[in-house]
Amino acid sequence: MNVLLIEPPYRNNFPPLGLMKIAAYHRDFRNDFVYFSKGKLTAAAPQIAWDRVYVTTLFTYEWRRTVETIEYAKTLVPAGQVFVGGILASLMPEELAVETGITPMTGLLTDSAILGFGDRVNIDRLTPDYSILNHISYKYPAENTYFVSATKGCGMRCGFCAVQTLEPEYTPYISIAEQVREAESRYGARQNLILMDNNVLLSPHFERIIEDIIALGFGRGAMRINPQTGKPNRRYVDFNQGLDANLLTPQKAELLAKIALKTARIAFDHIDDADKYLTAIRIAESAGLDRLSNYILFNTTEFSGKGTPRRADTPHDLWERLRLNVEFAESANARRKQLGLPRFEAYSYPMRYAPLNATNRDFVGNNWTAQELKNVNLMRQLSKGVVYSRRPFFETAWGATAEEFEARLQLPRECIEHGLRAKLSQLSVKALV
Numbered sequence: 001m002n003v004l005l006i007e008p009p010y011r012n013n014f015p016p017l018g019l020m021k022i023a024a025y026h027r028d029f030r031n032d033f034v035y036f037s038k039g040k041l042t043a044a045a046p047q048i049a050w051d052r053v054y055v056t057t058l059f060t061y062e063w064r065r066t067v068e069t070i071e072y073a074k075t076l077v078p079a080g081q082v083f084v085g086g087i088l089a090s091l092m093p094e095e096l097a098v099e100t101g102i103t104p105m106t107g108l109l110t111d112s113a114i115l116g117f118g119d120r121v122n123i124d125r126l127t128p129d130y131s132i133l134n135h136i137s138y139k140y141p142a143e144n145t146y147f148v149s150a151t152k153g154c155g156m157r158c159g160f161c162a163v164q165t166l167e168p169e170y171t172p173y174i175s176i177a178e179q180v181r182e183a184e185s186r187y188g189a190r191q192n193l194i195l196m197d198n199n200v201l202l203s204p205h206f207e208r209i210i211e212d213i214i215a216l217g218f219g220r221g222a223m224r225i226n227p228q229t230g231k232p233n234r235r236y237v238d239f240n241q242g243l244d245a246n247l248l249t250p251q252k253a254e255l256l257a258k259i260a261l262k263t264a265r266i267a268f269d270h271i272d273d274a275d276k277y278l279t280a281i282r283i284a285e286s287a288g289l290d291r292l293s294n295y296i297l298f299n300t301t302e303f304s305g306k307g308t309p310r311r312a313d314t315p316h317d318l319w320e321r322l323r324l325n326v327e328f329a330e331s332a333n334a335r336r337k338q339l340g341l342p343r344f345e346a347y348s349y350p351m352r353y354a355p356l357n358a359t360n361r362d363f364v365g366n367n368w369t370a371q372e373l374k375n376v377n378l379m380r381q382l383s384k385g386v387v388y389s390r391r392p393f394f395e396t397a398w399g400a401t402a403e404e405f406e407a408r409l410q411l412p413r414e415c416i417e418h419g420l421r422a423k424l425s426q427l428s429v430k431a432l433v
């Protein structure tokens, strides 16, 4: 078969791992020709007749571009030969079927029978084919990264999170050694390791997972010789989907400190989680993890977070959570200075909530207005998407008090832009050194 894999032309950070696994299946188990395209085929694509097209899907708010891509795929192959899967497809299968006439595949691709083949291969567990992306680059490039999963699922069922639909069962241990070794032998060694686990701290085998990471050459301080320059480069490990604050214990933090963890990502979903969150980052910092990044969910309705009902958040809650990070970093750094330890850094990423079936980005939470959300977005843009924990930067970009922040949310765009752009650019060097 000639198999075409298409990712719609939206912007995304990670390569399409699902399509990379489908590529591995078609090449290794069926000896098929496989080609990957980001969006429509270009003149550089092979000029051949395609037998089958797979379209992956991601953000529901990319609905329009996704539907257009599926319609395009339908023009390339006979009826019944377009297969659609991925996140949007799993969250909104009925809506997508009505819109495109194609019934999508939902959840993980655990059996090749879903694709109409009888060899019963668990495609989700295959090593992704890293070679299909040679002409496309992503923020996390496949050419220098191993993408693996040591667990699947989560089980916490937070109301705003898609994992309960995408990976409903929790799998507590998958050998990453096999995934890395196979990727290395087939596609060459990679510099860094990204674990796509949704809740690795839930695993009773967490210690074994850390041992696997160290055995693969990703212990703390690990270096690798760059084959191009001959110089050693620092390696890093990233639990990209974050670490659960509720489950971080001193023992687990000490295990994390043994690997080349670049940044400990810990979510701070609601102001009512403040105590648990602060306990978790205190544990992380005490264990020697000196770089923290946190996702701050805002613009919500009422939701259930890890089984606890949460009220809809407010602008005040958003500012307060950012402030807590700044204060924590300040006190940690005062202590570290006395002890001669490296600085502790905390980066906050305000993340705008949208319902799991939102087909655009316009959703406005109960305690927000569209104008306020636009202004938060502008402040995020002006501070390059991240809220640094250094006070001069924080107070300039986000206000010295919650009241100042709330007042700023009411200003016309131009006022914020003119007021902040120059101040932030003056600060950008001073505040961050």
Ligand code: SF4
Binding pocket: 154, 155, 156, 157, 158, 161, 162, 163, 164, 198, 199, 244, 306
């Ligand atoms: S703990 Fe994280 S991964 Fe698990 S359901 Fe909640 S938000 Fe999703």
